[in-house]
Amino acid sequence: MIRTSLSNLIVLNLAAVLGGLTVLWTVRVWRERRRERARTRHQVVCAVCGQVFEDPARADTVVTCPACGRLVERQAVLDL
Numbered sequence: 716m717i718r719t720s721l722s723n724l725i726v727l728n729l730a731a732v733l734g735g736l737t738v739l740w741t742v743r744v745w746r747e748r749r750r751e752r753a754r755t756r757h758q759v760v761c762a763v764c765g766q767v768f769e770d771p772a773r774a775d776t777v778v779t780c781p782a783c784g785r786l787v788e789r790q791a792v793l794d795l
């Protein structure tokens with residue numbers, strides 16, 4: 716049997732709980748960021764009129780805006 720004091724047990728228990736919560740929080744943030752990236756992967760924002768539209772084709776770097784008809788270069792969508 717391992718001899719230990721009550722204060723050591725409390726400290727070990729707190730460390731285990733905090734470690735578990737940190738791991739859970741990290742996994743949640745990582746999942747949320749991955750979901751957000753997957754959601755905005757095909758979105759394109761028109762630099763001329765500001766229209767946000769979906770374009771599933773990833774091959775073209777320049778797409779035509781459905782609202783104004785101008786050619787738009789792909790950029791990452793920033794959520795403010």
Ligand SMILES: [Zn+2]
Pocket residue numbers: 761762763764765766780781782783784785
């Ligand atoms: Zn446009």
